Amino acid sequence: MTTKPHDQFAKQFLEELLAPLGEVRTNQEVRDETRFVDILFTPASLVQNPNLGLLGRIALMNTALLEPFRNQPSSSEIRNCFLKLFAVIANAQRKAKRKKTRLSEDSLARLWIISPSVSETLLANFEFKLDLDNWPSGVYFFQKGFRGAIVAVNELPVTAETLWLRILGRGETQRQAISELLALPKSNSLRQNTLKLIANWRIVLIQQEDNLTEDERELIMNLSQAYQQWEETTKQQARLEGQRQVVENLLRFRFGAVDEELARVVDSLLQLSPEEFTPLCLQLSREEILARFANN
Known part of the structure; x- marks a missing residue:
């Protein structure tokens, strides 16, 4: 090994x-x-x-x-x-x-x-x-x-x-x-999973920085672009996940729970900025939210 x-x-x-x-x-x-x-x-x-x-x-x-x-x-x-x-x-x-x-x-x-x-x-x-x-x-x-x-x-x-x-x-x-x-398209699962592995590889190399060979320093440069792309994608995913939790919490606050019908409108609401979706979740009725976003 x-x-x-x-x-x-x-x-x-x-x-x-x-x-x-x-x-x-x-x-x-x-x-x-x-x-x-x-x-x-x-x-x-x-x-x-x-x-x-x-x-x-x-x-x-x-x-x-x-x-x-x-x-x-x-x-x-x-x-x-x-x-x-x-x-x-x-x-x-x-x-x-x-x-x-x-x-x-x-x-x-x-x-x-x-x-x-x-x-x-x-x-x-x-x-x-x-x-x-x-x-x-x-x-x-x-x-x-x-x-x-x-x-x-x-x-x-x-x-x-x-x-x-x-x-x-x-x-x-x-x-x-x-x-x-x-x-490759960002929807390609192999692309994202490979970027994650490359990012981990680069992180391991960086941790050994005091003992790197010339080949390993060149390798870090080769991996840097992929690492940056993975980092940006990961941050974006974290932001979207955070916003999803905000939307679900707002709907839960208004209507007691996020049932199957309300869950279907979450992605549509996330197309809006927080400044836009927050008042809608707090002001519109359940029927108005479903009518406006369920078919988007």
């Missing part, structure tokens, strides 16, 4: 995006010596890709081990990722054997290493290859039988399909992805 801010954000971020699709287990222990998979995801049956693009495609293929890195992993770290994969596959095969069933090759788990970039040397050493007939640039596959791939985030095409993976990049790749995130 780790306390590194990027690792914690990446796990929370991927868990937030994948939870509607199936079972997400973080820091999942796998047996030989104790090892922990960053994200072990098992898709639910009959679930559809909820606009997660490439990430959704990866997750819904079958059980997935997702290992996000802030920096390019070393050869040793990649080998350790494969050890986790083989342990997960062996465990699944043991369970199938106890049930006297057989797992097909295509049903076995896959490893997806997510790296901000990948050097030519690393690609050559592990013989990772592109599959451009079926996958976008930046997705490199290991030999077929090993069921593993590495995603070079900085090489992914800049499209909506890759947005949720490019947020885990670095430098300009990450800045571009965050700008695209902010451009």
